[in-house]
Amino acid sequence: MASLTIRNLRKSFGVVEVLKGVDLEANTGEFIALVGPSGCGKSTLLAMIAGLETVTSGEIYIGDRLVNSVQPKDRDIAMVFQSYALYPTMSVKENMAFGMESRGVPKAEQEKTIARVAALLQIEPFLKRKPGQLSGGQRQRVAMGRALVRDPALFLFDEPLSNLDAKLRVDMRTEIKKLHQRIGKTTIYVTHDQVEAMTLASRIAVMHQGEVQQFADPDTVYNRPANTFVAGFMGSPSMNFIDAEITSTGGGAPAVNFPLSGGGVASLPLHNGVADRAQSKKVILGIRPEHLSRQSASNSGKQGFATMSALVEVVEPTGAETMAVLKFGDREVVGRFSPDEAPKTGENMPLAVDMTRACLFDPATTRLI
Template sequence: MGFLDISNVTKSYGSVQVLHQVDIAVEEGEFLVLVGPSGCGKSTLLNMIAGLESITSGEIRIKDRVMNGVHPSKRNIAMVFQSYALYPNMTVGQNMTFGLEMHGVPKPERDKALADVAKLLQIDHLLDRKPGQLSGGQRQRVAMGRALVRDPDVFLFDEPLSNLDAKLRVDMRTEIKKLHQKLKTTIVYVTHDQIEALTLSTRIAVMNKGFVQQLGTPKEIYDQPANLFVATFMGSPAMNIIPTKVVLEGDAPHAELSDAEGNRVLLALNQRNLTAWAGREILLGIRPEAITDPEGADRNSGSIRPLSNVVTVTEPAGADTFVTMSLSGKDVIARMRADAAVHPGQRFEFAVNMEKAVAFDPQTEARITP
């Protein structure tokens, strides 16, 4: 049993079910990120934890106390919204301590909590300003500070960085990470940004169409996606998905592909259980960083396979160069070093790390596990 337990929870609006039997146990001090596309149910689930949405069936517990039907003000949770939700007529200090004041916390305690949190977030010089005088990043710090002064059991973040520009988002992401490492607070964080999910979380729940598709650590989600949706949603650029047939060379399974000129290409598959798929179609998943030039290949891998193919497009991207080729009629992206000598139209010797390849069942779209 976790610090926050979501047990078999569903949510329906009339005859339409938008959340399907969600089961997640969050340990104390954990940073859980709910990630998925718009409309997948992640914000609905967050609002149910907060008490802003009712639960159709199932149970939510915090510290082994059932929260079903408990008013939001009685749950000892704090929420940070996308819109900041600051009172424009109050100063920063008043915004941050308003909740404490409403709960009858004595002024000396309020002042101490305010001073401690303002120093932690480096906004102590802003306490007498109004929200309208602050930048977006400063407003987000104030919204976080208002949550922190309450010392709640669980922090809930609803897409808190989506209104910020790209650089500020990266900066604030780092600040939130540092804050969690320092305070060891329990956080449930909603985002549609998979980079945010991978960098911030201790665990991720990937959601789609009201279902939790996979729950695991960032490494598990990235390296061992449970299905095709998780594989293509998590990662940028997305995982390459290539239709292929499993063939046996000797007794070893290989992926049979065709290069840009229609020549047959064989890549040895690491999963021995794929022998049972001989003669059948699979979907082969390979992340861009697992396809590179021989010099840039992972020297710790024992499964680097050569692949000769024609380069279609090169895209310099600062520290990386993204190289596109065609395999079995699909565009496949490789990630290479910035100084890789690759040019459109040339035949190039790629190196593919087959230790990182995963296979999916084309019918169920589930990963074929070893």
């Protein structure tokens, strides 16, 4: 196993700068997810780690070795692609053995390695089949098996589940997590799916326009996002944003205010000294959908909870939970409610807002206050 260190990495295609000084470090055995929208540079970064793209400037270290000029075959990596990249005329066993054949691994060792990896991935019944005779999930297991037989220092995954249907993606996500727990190899995993990133990674690098916006553990990225881009990208539904203003209440305690659609102003108390860090009275209030709930005896008057009401415009039941679009001033926000407190369309719903979980952002910089 090996660590991965990336220092001030830049990549340009002509005059277009795709990566703008990326710094990342993956400890030995860590699972790092690179996540972001299409075109953010995450797949380009993975290709540079693999040696499939040249470095414009900066450094890539695998372990203690600078690999900027090292050929892909000599980097001690294994890559699993979105498209599986299996040889259609070869059997599963032949696909898995191909790399070992090329490196001159003895037949007896090949057989032993394939048997071990096939058992690990539960693909022993498919070893004689061709890729065309397998389902998408089975093909992806074979692609992972071909990478595993190499026993590399570093695993690279390039959106490996994006071609699968929703249920199979969940199943394969679990399999990848189990696999990492068993083998403990350093893994870099590219995805545009923030749920995959949250469930799989020990740390997440959120990318946007060629830059890393935040690099932290999933809990920090979700609950203390570095800026409004991270806050809006991570989470489904995403965080609600409301233009607001910090004021002091009658007792001198700070509160955040914004106008309501029916007239009047909502005044929600602030906690944790966040108002003291604000450079301006104008702020962006960020509230996750699950931090809105119906007022009840259990949350009414509870420390850190504020109360208000909002008009329910749309209700979207999903079974385990109910989403609702609510009118906050001139903005629509989304709330996530349990079925037993589900709102009704047209209702003026009494809400409890968990202000201990609210975030404030600077409107000028969009960064977390």
